[in-house]
Amino acid sequence: xxxxxxxxxxxxxxxxxxxxxxxxxxxxxxxxxxxxxxxxxxxxxxxxxxxxxxxxxxxxxxxxxxxxxxxxxxxxxxxxxxxxxxxxxxxxxxxxxxxxxxxxxxxxxxxxxxxxxxxxxxxxxxxxxxxxxxxxxxxxxxxxxxxxxxxxxxxxxxxxxxxxxxxxxxxxxxxxxxxxxxxxxxxxxxxxxxxxxxxxxxxxxxxxxxxxxxxxxxxxxxxxxxxxxxxxxxxxxxxxxxxxxxxxxxxxxxxxxxxxxxxxxxxxxxxxxxxxxxxxxxxxxxxxxxxxxxxxxxxxxxxxxxxxxxxxxxxxxxxxxxxxxxxxxxxxxxxxxxxxxxxxxxxxxxxxxxxxxxxxxxxxxxxxxxxxxxxxxxxxxxxxxxxxxxxxxxxxxxxxxxxxxxxxxxxxxxxx
Amino acid sequence: xxxxxxxxxxxxxxxxxxxxxxxxxxxxxxxxxxxxxxxxxxxxxxxxxxxxxxxxxxxxxxxxxxxxxxxxxxxxxxxxxxxxxxxxxxxxxxxxxxxxxxxxxxxxxxxxxxxxxxxxxxxxxxxxxxxxxxxxxxxxxxxxxxxxxxxxxxxxxxxxxxxxxxxxxxxxxxxxxxxxxxxxxxxxxxxxxxxxxxxxxxxxxxxxxxxxxxxxxxxxxxxxxxxxxxxxxxxxxxxxxxxxxxxxxxxxxxxxxxxxxxxxxxxxxxxxxxxxxxxxxxxxxxxxxxxxxxxxxxxxxxxxxxxxxxxxxxxxxxxxxxxxxxxxxxxxxxxxxxxxxxxxxxxxxxxxxxxxxxxxxxxxxxxxxxxxxxxxxxxxxxxxxxxxxxxxxxxxxxxxxxxxxxxxxxxxxxxx
Numbered sequence: 023x024x025x026x027x028x029x030x031x032x033x034x035x036x037x038x039x040x041x042x043x044x045x046x047x048x049x050x051x052x053x054x055x056x057x058x059x060x061x062x063x064x065x066x067x068x069x070x071x072x073x074x075x076x077x078x079x080x081x082x083x084x085x086x087x088x089x090x091x092x093x094x095x096x097x098x099x100x101x102x103x104x105x106x107x108x109x110x111x112x113x114x115x116x117x118x119x120x121x122x123x124x125x126x127x128x129x130x131x132x133x134x135x136x137x138x139x140x141x142x143x144x145x146x147x148x149x150x151x152x153x154x155x156x157x158x159x160x161x162x163x164x165x166x167x168x169x170x171x172x173x174x175x176x177x178x179x180x181x182x183x184x185x186x187x188x189x190x191x192x193x194x195x196x197x198x199x200x201x202x203x204x205x206x207x208x209x210x211x212x213x214x215x216x217x218x219x220x221x222x223x224x225x226x227x228x229x230x231x232x233x234x235x236x237x238x239x240x241x242x243x244x245x246x247x248x249x250x251x252x253x254x255x256x257x258x259x260x261x262x263x264x265x266x267x268x269x270x271x272x273x274x275x276x277x278x279x280x281x282x283x284x285x286x287x288x289x290x291x292x293x294x295x296x297x298x299x300x301x302x303x304x305x306x307x308x309x310x311x312x313x314x315x316x317x318x319x320x321x322x323x324x325x326x327x328x329x330x331x332x333x334x335x336x337x338x339x340x341x342x343x344x345x346x347x348x349x350x351x352x353x354x355x356x357x358x359x360x361x362x363x364x365x366x367x368x369x370x371x372x373x374x375x376x377x378x379x380x381x382x383x384x385x386x387x388x389x390x391x392x393x394x395x396x397x398x399x400x401x402x403x404x405x406x407x408x409x410x411x412x413x414x415x416x417x418x419x420x421x422x423x424x425x426x427x428x429x430x431x432x433x434x435x436x437x438x
Numbered sequence: 439x440x441x442x443x444x445x446x447x448x449x450x451x452x453x454x455x456x457x458x459x460x461x462x463x464x465x466x467x468x469x470x471x472x473x474x475x476x477x478x479x480x481x482x483x484x485x486x487x488x489x490x491x492x493x494x495x496x497x498x499x500x501x502x503x504x505x506x507x508x509x510x511x512x513x514x515x516x517x518x519x520x521x522x523x524x525x526x527x528x529x530x531x532x533x534x535x536x537x538x539x540x541x542x543x544x545x546x547x548x549x550x551x552x553x554x555x556x557x558x559x560x561x562x563x564x565x566x567x568x569x570x571x572x573x574x575x576x577x578x579x580x581x582x583x584x585x586x587x588x589x590x591x592x593x594x595x596x597x598x599x600x601x602x603x604x605x606x607x608x609x610x611x612x613x614x615x616x617x618x619x620x621x622x623x624x625x626x627x628x629x630x631x632x633x634x635x636x637x638x639x640x641x642x643x644x645x646x647x648x649x650x651x652x653x654x655x656x657x658x659x660x661x662x663x664x665x666x667x668x669x670x671x672x673x674x675x676x677x678x679x680x681x682x683x684x685x686x687x688x689x690x691x692x693x694x695x696x697x698x699x700x701x702x703x704x705x706x707x708x709x710x711x712x713x714x715x716x717x718x719x720x721x722x723x724x725x726x727x728x729x730x731x732x733x734x735x736x737x738x739x740x741x742x743x744x745x746x747x748x749x750x751x752x753x754x755x756x757x758x759x760x761x762x763x764x765x766x767x768x769x770x771x772x773x774x775x776x777x778x779x780x781x782x783x784x785x786x787x788x789x790x791x792x793x794x795x796x797x798x799x800x801x802x803x804x805x806x807x808x809x810x811x812x813x814x815x816x817x818x819x820x821x822x823x824x825x826x827x828x829x830x831x832x833x834x835x836x837x838x839x840x841x842x843x844x845x846x847x848x849x850x851x852x853x854x
Contacts, residue, residue, distance in 0.1 A: 045771070049794070127816055131805060140827050141797070216651070220827045235632070239651055241658070241828040262850040269852035355461070377845045378465070381557070389547055389848025398853070399844075400543055411556050411636045411841035412657040413829040425827035428815075429793045432805030434678040436685035437814070 033203070033211040037142070037169060037218045039196030044141045044167040046194040052116040054192075055163055059112035061190045062159065063105040069186045070101050076182035077151065084149075084175040089276055093150045094175055104155045104183075107403070111159045114402045117421045118165045132431040137424045139165030141220040144212045146171045146234055148226035151179040157225075158187050158198045160405050164423035167197050169219065171212055173226075174204035213238035220425075225406055228333065243413060243422075245406035248278035248361035249333045250391045253350040253376070255367035256289035262388065263366040264298055270364070270390040272305045275337050278407060279362050279384075279394040282334050284341045285350045288314075291343045295319050299341070307337045314343035330357045347372050351379050358382055361409050362391040383409060383416035449619070449627040453558070453585060453634045455612030460557045460583035462610040468532040470608075471579055475528035477606045478575065479521040485602045486517050492598035493567065500565075500591040505692060509566045510591055520571045520599075523819070527575045530818045533837045534581045548847040553840045555581030557636040560628045562587045562650055564642035567595040573641070574603050574614045576821050580839035583613050585635065587628055589642075590620035629654035636841075641822055644749065659829060659838075661822035664694035664777035665749045666807045669766040669792070671783035672705035678804065679782040680714055686780070686806040688721045691753050694823060695778050695810040698750050700757045701766045704730070707759045711735050715757070723753045730759035746773045763788050767795050774798055777825050778807040799825060799832035 050058075066073070077096040084094060120137040127133065143166045145157040154170055161168035172180040184200040187193070201208050213222050216239055223243045224234035235242055252270060254263045270281035286294055291314060299309050299319035309315075310325040325340040330353075344350045354363050364386035365376040373387040384394040396404025396417040403419040414422040447455070482489070493512040500510060536553040543549065559582045561573040570586055577584035588596040600616040603609070617624050629638050632655055639659045640650035651658055668686060670679045686697035702710055707730060715725050715735035725731075726741040738757070745756040746769075760766045770779050780802035781792040789803040800810040812820025812833040819835040830838040 045795075045797075048797075125816065127814070131809060133815060235655055241660075241826055243828070244657075259850070265850065265852055273853055373847075377847075379461075381461075381464075382843070384844040384846060386846045386848065389846055389851040390853055392853040393547060393846065393851070394844075398543070399549060400541065410657055412659070415841050416844050425831050427798070428800040428810075428832050430800060430802045430805055430809065431789075431793075432802065434675070434681065435805040435809070436681055437689055437806055437808040 033201055033208050036196075036199045036201060037212070037215050040142050040167040040169050040199045041218045043194040043196030044139070047162070047167055047197055048118070048139045048141070048165050050165065052118075055116065055165070056112045058190060058192050059108055059159060059163060061192070062187045063108035063112070065186050065190050066101060066105045066108070066155070066183070069182070070098060073101055073179070073182045073186065074098065076178040080176055080178045086175070090149070094179070096151060096179060100152070104152055107156065108159050111163050111403055114163065114420060116163065117424050122426060129435050130433065131435055134429045135426050136429060138427045140423055140425050142167045142169065142218060143423060144169045144171070144219045144222040144240070146209055146212065146222060146224045146226070146230065147173065148230060149173040149175040151176045151183055153225055154180045154183045154200075155187065156403075157223075157405065158184065160403055160420060161423060162197065164420045166423055167199070169199045169201060169212060171201040171209055177202060177204065209233075210237060213240060213242075216240055223406060241413075243406070243408050243418070244410040245408055246278045246361075247333050247359045247409060248280070248407070249283065249331060249357060249359045250279060250281050250361055251283045251285060251354045251358055251363045252281050252391065253285040253344070253354070253363070253365045254287060254290065254294060255347065255365060255369060255372055256287040257368040257372070258290065258366040259368060260290065260294050260297070263294065264301055266364065266366055266388070266390050267298055268301055268305060270392050271302065271307055271339050272337065273390075273392055276335050278333075279391050280335070281364075281391050282332070282339065283330065283357070284339055285344050285353060286315075286341060287350075288343050288345045291315075292318055295341065295343075302339060305337075307339055309339055309341065311341040312343060315341040333359065347375060351376060355379070355381050359409055361407065362386065362394040364389060364391050383407065449617055449624050452612070452615045452617060453628070453631050456558050456583040456585050456615045457634045459610040459612030460555070463578070463583055463613055464534070464555045464557070464581050466581065468534075471532065471581070472528045474606060474608050475524055475575060475579060477608070478603045479524035479528070481602050481606050482517060482521045482524070482571070482599070485598070486514060489517055489595070489598045489602065490514065492594040496592055496594045502591070506565070510595070512567060512595060516568070520568055523572065524575050527579050527819055530579065530836060532579065533840050538842060545851050546849065547851055550845045551842050552845060554843045556839055556841050558583045558585065558634060559839060560585045560587070560635045560638040560656070562625055562628065562638060562640045562642070562646065563589065564646060565589040565591040567592045567599055569641055570596045570599045570616075571603065572819075573639075573821065574600065576819055576836060577839060578613065580836045582839055583615070585615045585617060585628060587617040587625055593618060593620065625649075626653060629656060629658075632656055639822060657829075659822070659824050659834070660826040661824055662694045662777070663749050663775045663825060664696070664823070665699065665747060665773060665775045666695060666697050666777055667699045667701060667770045667774055667779045668697050668807065669701040669760070669770070669779070669781045670703060670706065670710060671763065671781060671785060671788055672703040673784040673788070674706065674782040675784060676706065676710050676713070679710065680717055682780065682782055682804070682806050683714055684717055684721060686808050687718065687723055687755050688753065689806075689808055692751050694749075695807050696751070697780075697807050698748070698755065699746065699773070700755055701760050701769060702731075702757060703766075704759050704761045707731075708734055711757065711759075718755060721753070723755055725755055725757065727757040728759060731757040749775065763791060767792060771795070771797050775825055777823065778802065778810040780805060780807050799823065
């Protein structure tokens with residue numbers, strides 16, 4: 023398999039090769055990129071046996087079980103899904119080259135603001151091999167080179183997947199680079215390579231993200247941690263509230279847009295809390311709560327201060343009774359990770375105030391927080407969910423993997 | 439004077455007060471903000487004597503001369519210019535609340551992407567007291583709280599200026615905070631205050647910017663260093679080329695968009711270099727050059743490798759002869775700080791290729807690099823010139839001091 027020649031290179035050499043590839047990629051036409059993406063999709067399916075063999079070796083070596091094993095595991099169906107995802111990306115509009123604004127100054131200077139690729143994008147992630155493919159093709163479609171640094175549990179799978187993509191004839195050498203050393207030094211070299219790397223995107227748990235933010239000197243797009251809240255207001259339709267809370271908590275508890283906290287207005291607490299605690303408990307959810315919640319329902323453990331700030335990422339929820347919309351808003355703005363929050367209410371004024379005052383990437387009225395997702399928003403793909411305010415906020419994909427550039431045309435203008 | 443009550447607070451207390459102010463500021467209407475801005479402009483003029491007294495004390499204490507003194511010095515005229523600049527900002531459109539996109543998903547979810555303030559903006563700068571006013575009012579107009587940390591030479595001036603602005607009745611307490619300690623620890627507290635500060639913008643020299651980038655854990659907008667190039671192609675109108683080179687180098691040599699390097703196509707080198715070297719020398723510019731340039735003109739010192747990467751910020755230029763457009767592009771992309779570069783040519787194909795392949799924030803055809811400026815671009819103001827690719831690139835002002843937020847309205851949708 024091609025692509026493996028890079029294994030012996032130093033990190034610096036790989037970054038420089040990727041930097042050079044970025045110049046070539048920025049100039050590829052949309053048709054050229056789409057053609058190569060479709061070839062990548064075919065290549066993944068054609069190389070299915072060796073991809074599965076590599077993954078099998080990873081799985082054997084890692085000795086995991088449950089959710090962790092599930093994250094690492096590849097099956098023929100999952101590889102076919104990856105190929106389909108690539109074809110979907112090929113079908114999306116190309117953001118590069120878009121003229122965002124154009125105007126002429128009184129002195130005759132003609133200024134155009136044009137969308138260009140970021141250049142070289144670094145991705146630091148954990149054990150999900152599908153991130154290798156997702157990140158590589160989103161970067162490729164938006165005209166960027168990518169340097170991937172995945173978790174060591176998935177090393178063989180990532181090597182196989184990145185190798186297949188990079189080896190497609192016509193893909194510039196260095197366009198998809200994989201850093202295969204599992205030492206922390208490799209991450210450090212990547213996230214401090216100013217002048218070579220334009221942005222680093224960490225994808226994974228809080229510890230990984232914090233490490234990257236703490237030590238990076240290249241710009242970072244912070245993704246993911248979601249301590250998401252649902253506030254059930256006094257006027258809420260309680261059936262709707264139950265459905266939304268159960269969905270947001272249990273439909274996929276391990277992801278960042280799952281609900282972690284439930285605030286209930288005191289006026290309906292004695293009616294709603296016993297019902298929702300029972301439904302959550304039946305669904306296998308561990309319920310914690312403040313003193314009021316503990317009094318109103320059975321099987322509720324007292325929540326500690328730590329609970330209010332924690333992202334459980336599992337079947338656990340903490341419930342708190344609040345006495346007003348303002349108290350709910352204050353609690354959320356204090357404890358949330360600014361990812362996704364929802365209000366369930368029939369009171370439009372309350373809803374509008376909540377939408378306006380909650381300082382999070384996505385704020386919902388009468389819907390589940392689970393919709394904060396590039397696919398669900400209709401973007402056709404997703405690189406991650408940004409929880410910072412700079413560059414992009416919320417689910418992001420192709421357009422957010424670009425920058426802009428000013429082209430200015432004159433006829434001899436000088437500044438007076 | 440009010441505003442001085444903050445002097446004894448710790449950095450942390452000031453950041454928390456500013457964070458709270460940010461919540462209030464985000465909800466002010468455009469009219470409320472504009473009214474307060476006009477009051478700030480009046481207050482600066484009304485407090486002119488004490489502002490000038492404070493500045494006089496700074497000047498006396500600093501014992502500077504020449505350009506450094508000029509940066510620090512305030513005069514009645516300069517204070518009036520500051521007041522005028524505030525009135526200009528009041529007249530600019532308010533970016534906050536703009537609905538950037540709105541759409542409905544097949545499941546009925548209604549999604550709106552809305553422009554919101556960043557929140558709390560930190561500014562780290564040097565000895566120019568006008569930055570205190572510029573940064574404070576741009577942040578204010580875009581609905582942000584601001585924490586200012588200026589250089590110690592201007593401490594009394596900044597205290598007076600920020601105090602006058604913050605004391606205007608109706609300005610929320612904490613909206614404009616000044617960190618008055620001159621220790622490095624204060625900067626460190628500011629640039630690592632994750633959860634309180636949303637972005638830090640360093641404004642000043644390379645050392646300051648590097649320090650912030652190296653040590654910040656909050657997101658940074660990198661500004662300013664400009665090793666700007668002009669390439670005079672073989673088909674250039676040489677009179678135009680001379681005018682542009684002289685303007686870009688000498689009109690204001692201490693700023694980031696001044697030209698620092700000149701590349702000349704070999705085909706016209708023997709004609710153009712003697713002329714431009716003479717004109718530059720007459721204008722007081724120290725000329726350095728590669729071997730070819732040294733041979734073609736008198737009074738040219740040999741340039742070293744270090745010259746090609748250096749931002750002189752003074753009347754000095756380095757000239758190099760190149761044998762093709764490609765060589766010029768390669769040299770620029772290797773050595774430039776990605777700020778502003780220009781090609782002077784009559785060949786449209788060459789111009790288009792240069793515009794496309796040069797990886798800088800602003801790329802010019804037949805115009806001076808000195809136009810890379812918020813005012814010259816028609817933005818009405820400028821917070822700085824971003825040389826990074828994330829969030830914004832090139833001159834930036836009000837709009838770039840905002841983020842976005844998704845508001846999603848449903849009627850009970852859950853994810854299947």
